[in-house]
Amino acid sequence: MKYCRYLSDGVAQYALVEERDGLLWAVQSMAPPEEDLAACLAALNQPADRAFTPTPLANLSLLPPVTPSKIICIGRNYREHAAELGNEVPKEPLLFLKPPSSLLAPGGTVKMPALSKRVDYEGELAIVIGQRCSHLSPAEDPLDYIRGYTIVNDVTARDIQKSDGQWTRGKGWDTFCPVGPIVSDEIDPLDGDPVTVTTRLNGQVKQNGSTADLIFPLDFLLRYISASITLEPGDLIPTGTPAGVGPVQTGDTVEVEITGLGVLKNSFSAE
Template sequence: MKFLRYGAVGAEKPGLLDSDGKIRDLSGHIPDLSGAALAPDALAKLAAIDVSTLPVVEGSPRLGACVAGTGKFICIGLNYSDHAAETGATVPPEPVIFMKATSAIVGPDDDVVIPRGSEKTDWEVELGFVIGKTAKYVSEADALDYVAGYCVSHDVSERAFQTERSGQWTKGKSCDTFGPIGPWLVTKDEVADPQNLSMWLKVNGETVQNGSSKTMVYGVAFLVSYLSQFMSLHPGDVISTGTPPGVGMGMKPPRYLKTGDVVELGIEGLGTQKQTFVADV
């Protein structure tokens, strides 16, 4: 199923996308797409609902982030062999982990704000996945049992803040609006192989990223198991798994986003996003 959240910022309601592309309201069944609603048994109950009995949402409402109540937004760096090569980095012997502030999370088509002082705001289409039940010390063989579903994640990055201002990457990744996720949370039964999904990103209509999750170094199952050795993963936590080549930092000369630029991105079966980049005021 394709779950989503719709409505004004801070007042989103849970819904799903039916087979005709219409939004159906789920607020009569769950308060939001968060916490216990993401557990396997809860998702199974939602999947058993006769979709035709759910109210149709009229018009084209704003879509919010596809999951609520995210406690951790964990990102994996340099996780595509071809992206590592374009940045001049070597593939790490273990996953590079950094955190993105949950205050960066916005809807898939919301404006992205270029922070004050930024000269190197960059794009990164990424496969995201959402945890459905608490994971701690789980095996790789069992890891996907803890995944509620998959989504498009845009890991917007300010490269100067990330790499030229000392310390960790987090401050270049966590600016407000730097974490669009959605449009949908696609349950794992609809994703035959998360390690074989085409993914793309355009800047002002020009395709700059055109890759596949098959070049990921560390796959979804491995990442769930690996992360759970260091911290508990909780329902609603989002993990963004890295980007294929074609980021602005890797271009010669480097190319970065400016006010008025429009970025479109998508992943096979998971939907698309579209953001206009605006100045902070």
């Protein structure tokens, strides 16, 4: 299943997505997931048999396809990325949070804060949680708790991150978590089918890494996180960025592409 979230007549709507001739199309309306309470309430006032016209995603006003209670990110989860920033490989997953207020839709503009002299892109594969997950045991299948996957750009004010010594402010600014365009369970990076994360800056490839190179694989991450933090439906887990991160300037465009998940494209401007 693939789906998107979009704005129609001022209301968030959901639609199933198919690929047609290399393009992603919204082809059928679907019920909102349980965590998007506003959309669920709005759906109660809509006729169940309302007509839906298949539409290319490019023609929709896309929203972030997730409404998480929290965004739990993994730092330095690719060896080469840790090395390029002069850091040691972590012995355990390095967790940090982005607030939900940092979410940004595909096509939206990242606002670079005036306080920062360097803002970086970081393309990532992200897990979307499908059901409540706490203390996941070795005997349990992590797939039972994963709704699907999406794309995230973990935008970072690198100088603020370094000066603060912890990462909340440097990574938590409004608009610093572009996500989308879809959520899909039709890729399988958990069971030995790695995906490639490709990031382009103004059309030039800057990152091209495989989830086969993750230091901490996805199943390990779910067990590690859920041992201390209960994961709720819709929660978002960006899983780390490959080597090749770098700064952006006003007017730049960044595209993060993962086969099966489409392309997350956003522009950057001064705050």
